[in-house]
Amino acid sequence: MVENTTPNDEDKVTGRLHGEQPDPGDPDGLFLRLIYMVLIALMISLAQTVLTFVTVLQFVILLVNNKQPNERIAEFGTDLGIWIAKAARYQTAASEVKPWPWTELD
Secondary structure, three states: OOOOOOHHHHHOOOOHHHOOOOOOOOOOOOOHHHHHHHHHHHHHHHHHHHHHHHHHHHHHHHOOOOOOOOHHHHHHHHHHHHHHHHHHHHHOOOOOOOOOOOOOOO
């Protein structure tokens, strides 16, 4: 019996969220962290607007394309969701690693 070693989508997302992270270096001072937190909060707000737009766009594509989603939009949604999750982890001090653009977008 041969086992399938190809990771499924859930494993890929979990690895991107909780896998190896870059070294954040020395912790930021509280004032600098506050500045990063405000900037990231603004970016999260923009990301939610983008998510709303692509959600509506994907729904229209589903209507027109016989319930077949656009794969690029679906993958973008996954990437955006992972970015939002990483940003939320930084915002709540669950992680010291700042999200993109301060680290690589994986």
